[in-house]
Amino acid sequence: ELPYVGDGVFRPSISERSTVSRNASDLFFSEYSEGSGNNKYLEIYNGTGQSIDLSSYLIRYITNGQSWESTELGLSGTLLDGDVYVVAHSSANASILAEADTSESIISNFNGDDVRALFKIANNDTSLIDIIGTQTGGDPGSGWDVAGEADATKDHTLVRKSSVSTGNTNWSASAGTTADNSEWIVYD
Numbered sequence: 001e002l003p004y005v006g007d008g009v010f011r012p013s014i015s016e017r018s019t020v021s022r023n024a025s026d027l028f029f030s031e032y033s034e035g036s037g038n039n040k041y042l043e044i045y046n047g048t049g050q051s052i053d054l055s056s057y058l059i060r061y062i063t064n065g066q067s068w069e070s071t072e073l074g075l076s077g078t079l080l081d082g083d084v085y086v087v088a089h090s091s092a093n094a095s096i097l098a099e100a101d102t103s104e105s106i107i108s109n110f111n112g113d114d115v116r117a118l119f120k121i122a123n124n125d126t127s128l129i130d131i132i133g134t135q136t137g138g139d140p141g142s143g144w145d146v147a148g149e150a151d152a153t154k155d156h157t158l159v160r161k162s163s164v165s166t167g168n169t170n171w172s173a174s175a176g177t178t179a180d181n182s183e184w185i186v187y188d
Helices: 171-175
Strands: 028-034 040-045 057-062 084-089 102-104 115-122 125-132 157-160 184-187
Touching: 028 115, 028 125, 125 171
Parallel strands: 084 102
Antiparallel strands: 028 040, 028 157, 040 084, 057 115, 115 125, 157 184
C-alpha cells in the first residue's frame, strides 16, 4: 500500500534530482518519463512555499495529435511545499510504483507523441499552467525534440532544470533547441 497524499511523508523527485525549493508561483511538471513497456510517470512539484490543495488541479491529455480527450485525472489531497506528486502507470516496475501517489493506466499511458497538460481550476475557470508537447500541429511522429535531442519525449526521462520556477504553456520555449536554452535535461 502506497502512502496517501497529505500523510506528511516527504517524497523527493523520483530521480532525486529536483529537491531544491524553487520559489515557484504554482505547481508544475518537474519530471516526465516515457520508458520501456509501461514504465511511465509524470511528476508534479510544489515549490510555492506553502501546502497546496490538489483538488484545484487536473491533468488532461491529447493522443497522437488529436484533440483534448474527455478523460482527465483530477488530483486530490494536499501537496506539501518542496514535495512532489507522482502519477505512474499501474503496470510500471516496482521502483516507480514505490514513489507513486496515484497509479492508473489512462493519463500515464503515453508515448513520445502524446501531450500531457496540467490545469488549475479557479472561480469555475480551468486554465492551462504547464504542458509537455504541443496542442497544435498534429502528431510529431515519434516524439518532440527537447534540448536539441531528436524525439526526446520518446524513451527518455525529462527533468526540469533547478532554475525553473514556473510551468510553461509554450512547449516550444520550454523544450528549447539546445541544452542551454531548454528548461529540461534529457536522460535515457
